[in-house]
Amino acid sequence: MLRKGSIIGLFLIIALVLSACAGGASESGGKKSSNDTLVVVDWGGAITEARKKSIFEPFEKEFGVxxxxxxxxxxGKFKAMVEGGNVTWDVVNVGNLWGAQAIDQDLFEPIDYDIVNKENVKTELAKEFYVGAEMYSTAISYSTEQFSENDHPTTWADFWDVEKYPGARGLWKMPYEAMEVALLADGVKPEELYPLDIDRAFKSLEKLKAKTEIVWWDAGAQPVELLSSGTVTVSTAWNGRITTAKNDGAPVDIEYNQALLNSESWSVPxxxxxKELAMEFINFATKAEVQAExxxxxxxxxxxxxAIELLPEDVKNRLGQSPELAEKQVLVNEEFWAENFDEVNERFQEWLLKQ
Known part of the structure; x- marks a missing residue:
């Protein structure tokens, strides 16, 4: 699912329709000419294939485009198009962290909430310049050859406890998320996480490093490989990588308690x-029925x-979206990172070189 090394490469990861309701959202009645083409930019691969059946094709059929x-x-291309005044894209799926940074560069059209119905969209994801498309979790993931469903790390403090849960640890090689989990492991309450205490986070990482090996991963497939091979016994990982691997028979499982919730969003350059059709697409793509599919x-x-109410119970549990699992997760604050990423990342990279 996701992305790396610089702010631009941060999200390779990881949507969907609304008709009428409160807030003056438009009916999807005014169909467009079949000659119209809407250019939608997405990450490709499995996520784009999933959108074709659940979003793109139904939208084409309903709007005649x-x-x-x-x-x-x-x-880079997004920025160059806007600054050069030659925009050929209409809707773009972007990582929220990049989106928060790009606002100051004046790269987006404001979302037209007379068209886009945000009534049931998670409040934190209905922004002035972009609207959430999908969410994913960075969660504690563990080897089922080392630990059982009833006895495995269930908190970040457990993740740091190598006496009770021995073995090397896997962490994403980015300050984004590493700082959060280090602070949660050190006892910071989720509701008091931001603004992040960066000094305390590095001290917490030092404590973990002193007790065991930290294996830093930089691609979404790596945690499954590290866990399956026994290189690490516990790792951070993006939930879809683990649930897919588990379904394929890999000896891995996931713990959603204290997982970090991230999202990607629809934006209009x-x-x-x-522009108007792009807003209709975002309205359609964030509809409950479409999101559920x-x-x-x-x-x-x-x-x-x-949309969560429309999902079968097994899907809710697999996504960590049953009520009991969802309330235990922590939404990452991309505004904090938009302001502080460069400074913290410089310090993080220097810290890594000393390891």
Missing amino acids: KIQVESPTDY KGAKN FSKSIDYSPVNEK
């Missing part, structure tokens, strides 16, 4: 030629809270 999909999202086909969670 053609969706032209381009992939992957390219932040400033100067997009089909998307989440049934791939392990990303809906941003529309009504």
Whole structure:
């Protein structure tokens, strides 16, 4: 699922329709000409394939338009198009951290909430310039050859406890998320996490490093490989990687308690030629029914809270979106990282060189 090393490469990861309701959202009645083409930019691979059946094709049918999909999202190209005044993209799926940074660069059209119904969209994901498309969790993941469903690390403090749960640990090689889990492991309450105490986070990482080996991963497939091979016994991982591998028979499982919730969003580049139709697409793509169909086909969670009610219980549990699992997760604050990423990342990279 996701992405690395610099702010631009941070999210390779990881949507969907609303008709009428409160807030003056538009009816999806005004169909467009069949000659219209909407250019939607997505990450490609499995997530785009899942969207084709659950979002793109139904939208084409309802609005009488053609969706032209381009992939992957390219932040440099996005910026160059807008600044050069030659925008050929209409809707782009972007990582929220990049989105929060790009606002100051004046790269987006504001979301038209007279068209986009945000009534049931998670409040934190209905922003002025982008709207959540899907969510995913960074969660404690463990080897089932080492630990059982009834006896495995269930908190980040447990993750740090190598006496009770021995073995090397896997962490994403980015300060984003590493700082959060280090603080949670050190006893910071989720509701008091932001603004992050960076000094305390590094001290917490030092404590873990002194007790066991930290294996730093930088690609989404690696935690499954590290856990399956026994290189580490516990790792951070993106939930879809673990649930898919588990279904395929890999000796891995996931713990959603204290998992970090991240999201990607739909945005409209400033100067997009089909701005109104782009807003109709975002409205459609965030509809409860459409979001539910998307989440049934791939392990990303809906941003529309009504969509969760439409999911079968086994899917809710697999996504960590049953009520008891969802309330235990922590939403990452991308505004904090948009302001502080460069400074913290510089310090993080220097810290890694000393290891």
